[in-house]
Amino acid sequence: MARPSRWDDVVRAAGKVFRRNGFAGSSLEQVAEEVGMWKGSLYNYISSKDDLLTAVIAIPAERLTAEAREIATGPGDPAERLREIVRCHVDVLVDNYDFVAVYLQEVAGRDIGAQWRAYDREYAALVEQVVREGIASGAVPSGRDPRLTTMTLLGALNWLTRWWDPAGDVGPDVVTAQIADIVLGSSAPVRTG
Amino acid sequence: MARPSRWDDVVRAAGKVFRRNGFAGSSLEQVAEEVGMWKGSLYNYISSKDDLLTAVIAIPAERLTAEAREIATGPGDPAERLREIVRCHVDVLVDNYDFVAVYLQEVAGRDIGAQWRAYDREYAALVEQVVREGIASGAVPSGRDPRLTTMTLLGALNWLTRWWDPAGDVGPDVVTAQIADIVLGSSAPVRTG
Numbered sequence: 001m002a003r004p005s006r007w008d009d010v011v012r013a014a015g016k017v018f019r020r021n022g023f024a025g026s027s028l029e030q031v032a033e034e035v036g037m038w039k040g041s042l043y044n045y046i047s048s049k050d051d052l053l054t055a056v057i058a059i060p061a062e063r064l065t066a067e068a069r070e071i072a073t074g075p076g077d078p079a080e081r082l083r084e085i086v087r088c089h090v091d092v093l094v095d096n097y098d099f100v101a102v103y104l105q106e107v108a109g110r111d112i113g114a115q116w117r118a119y120d121r122e123y124a125a126l127v128e129q130v131v132r133e134g135i136a137s138g139a140v141p142s143g144r145d146p147r148l149t150t151m152t153l154l155g156a157l158n159w160l161t162r163w164w165d166p167a168g169d170v171g172p173d174v175v176t177a178q179i180a181d182i183v184l185g186s187s188a189p190v191r192t193g
Numbered sequence: 194m195a196r197p198s199r200w201d202d203v204v205r206a207a208g209k210v211f212r213r214n215g216f217a218g219s220s221l222e223q224v225a226e227e228v229g230m231w232k233g234s235l236y237n238y239i240s241s242k243d244d245l246l247t248a249v250i251a252i253p254a255e256r257l258t259a260e261a262r263e264i265a266t267g268p269g270d271p272a273e274r275l276r277e278i279v280r281c282h283v284d285v286l287v288d289n290y291d292f293v294a295v296y297l298q299e300v301a302g303r304d305i306g307a308q309w310r311a312y313d314r315e316y317a318a319l320v321e322q323v324v325r326e327g328i329a330s331g332a333v334p335s336g337r338d339p340r341l342t343t344m345t346l347l348g349a350l351n352w353l354t355r356w357w358d359p360a361g362d363v364g365p366d367v368v369t370a371q372i373a374d375i376v377l378g379s380s381a382p383v384r385t386g
Contacts, residue, residue: 023215159348
């Protein structure tokens with residue numbers, strides 16, 4: 001349906017509220033209050049709380065999958081492409097902090113709906129493809145299990161929403177470089193103060 | 194208070210239900226049904242749903258923190274102690290799958306209560322202490338940020354509940370060895386089929 005003009009504000013407010021209270025613990029009243037409109041007006045935008053979750057979650061999920069598809073099948077050696085994937089994941093996280101946190105809390109790996117399962121699977125498969133190429137090329141130490149290495153990387157990246165402050169001392173560049181180094185098994189020069 | 198005889202069953206059932214529906218989406222009726230008793234009888238065991246969450250969560254949190262305390266301050270070089278910590282984390286996860294999943298979904302890094310924040314912090318600090326010793330001794334590549342390395346490790350371990358089946362092809366020994374190898378930057382011999 002055509003979205004009235006405050007759609008972006010509504011989705012942003014929903015992301016904040018869901019993140020704070022969890023999806024099950026959130027009400028449309030709270031979302032309305034966060035965005036500063038009456039609950040009744042929310043129904044111009046959505047017909048249920050589920051619609052809002054879908055909107056919130058689609059933002060990081062679609063971007064991440066689209067970019068990973070491009071990187072995984074693109075040029076560059078596997079190590080470079082793995083670094084690009086890590087960079088992209090960190091960027092999406094920084095740009096969509098509340099949305100990503102909601103995605104991870106409510107959906108990822110929780111077997112909740114076919115649509116999200118498909119995103120999860122496609123994204124992990126794309127990363128795993130590059131990890132496999134990395135192992136074949138020697139960029140990732142031989143002997144690593146491709147799936148376990150992939151999920152170790154995704155776990156490390158996904159866990160960032162639980163502790164990392166992108167505006168703090170350790171910025172996105174350092175996080176990107178170090179997480180990629182850890183997974184690639186490279187001993188990079190000192191990158192942090 | 195003295196716990197009647199089915200206390201362990203009640204906690205186990207609560208872990209299952211919370212894991213399936215999330216804490217906010219779970220009801221005492223569902224827990225009662227899972228354990229096979231009337232809801233009224235549950236009040237012999239607890240006075241609220243929060244009591245059940247506390248009981249469920251305390252099981253992995255206390256064991257993990259106690260064992261990490263012992264390992265972190267114990268003998269052995271830092272690489273060995275890091276491997277022991279990973280082994281212990283995987284063991285606690287395997288032994289308490291539902292409880293750990295609830296802990297991670299509902300509590301870890303979510304700033305929910307002082308008690309759990311204290312567990313989170315103490316555990317991460319213990320692991321970070323060993324990571325720092327590992328960097329100093331050369332067991333962990335120099336240039337790694339200790340906190341980022343620690344949280345990468347914990348993220349990888351915590352993410353296991355979202356995808357890993359301990360009874361599947363890749364067993365606890367392989368998971369332990371490979372996650373430790375990744376964080377230690379070691380290229381171990383092939384360990385998976």
